[in-house]
Amino acid sequence: MGDHAGYPSSAMVLTEGMAGLLGMTPLAITSSARPAHSLILACPQARVVRTRSISEVRAWTENPEQLYSAAERRGLVERGMLKLPAKYRVVLVLRDLEQLSTEETASALGLGIPAIKSRLCRARLMLREALAPHFAARAERIGL
């Protein structure tokens, strides 16, 4: 993971912690009745955010690639991508699968760069959630 551009090593402390799947209930960010221990996942320009209990967050295994064969991983990725709304899936395919730049993706889709960045972030987070049941460690939930 440290290979990813811009991803700081200080953010990688948790890996062997274990952890995982999150709830999926969309809530308005203005909710004053938000649970005491909640995490709001939002991206720039996102109008809807997701709130879920911190206790539900579980880390992934250290080397998730080792859990499945390459063919199985491709199947998981494909099924996960099918769960994404098309406008997010398209950006994910062009940026992360086809390795186009943000500018190239924006040009191909006729969208602005901020929209591409926002959709890519949302798409990655949504795919993360789709894959989490398969890659989250099975024990040691995070304590509050």
Next chain:
Amino acid sequence: VITCEQFMADFGDYFEGEVAADLRREMESHLAHCRTCQVVCDSTSKTVRIVTDSGSFYLRPEAAQPLIAQIMARIRGSLES
């Protein structure tokens, strides 16, 4: 110290290494103390790694179609203009 909300609002740019130095420091400070955001960062990074390591693969028609339709519409638009 920024909150999880603030952290996630800038997460996309942070993940891409596109935040200003000051904001980056604030986000890393938050990250150092927030296991939840650490998990989100870590698992998102692994997600991207898994996707990019998948390489090119056959996309079923229902997955590929929106992409093809959008790009074709774009091409048609540029031809007409």
